[in-house]
Amino acid sequence: MPSSGQRLADRTSEALEAINEVVAIAERLGHGWCSAELHRLRGVFLAATGADKTQIEASFCEAIRIAKEQKSISLEKRTEATYAEYRRQKANESERRSLDYLFDDLLQLPVFR
Numbered sequence: 001m002p003s004s005g006q007r008l009a010d011r012t013s014e015a016l017e018a019i020n021e022v023v024a025i026a027e028r029l030g031h032g033w034c035s036a037e038l039h040r041l042r043g044v045f046l047a048a049t050g051a052d053k054t055q056i057e058a059s060f061c062e063a064i065r066i067a068k069e070q071k072s073i074s075l076e077k078r079t080e081a082t083y084a085e086y087r088r089q090k091a092n093e094s095e096r097r098s099l100d101y102l103f104d105d106l107l108q109l110p111v112f113r
Helices: 004-010 012-029 032-048 053-069 073-107
Strands: none
16 A cells, blocks of 8 residues: 555646646636745646756746735745755755765775775
């Protein structure tokens, strides 16, 4: 039986598709009141699916732009916090990869063979 985390991961792409549909509908109907949050969520789900960094950052930046335009400080701050967490996680991943390469190099030294 899959864990709840596995079930959620299996549905991430479905959630992303639904968000994209809702964004298109909201834009077409002029319902901009939910656009900032939808773009923030798009960024979250793009990150969860391992999408291109440019797409992820564009979603977060669009959410921040819309929130500022709407003068919604809470949505602006929420998106900034989510975006900062995404960047922190990416920096940690990069740092871990650098350390992995360093340890791999160290293990090739004659002392460790």
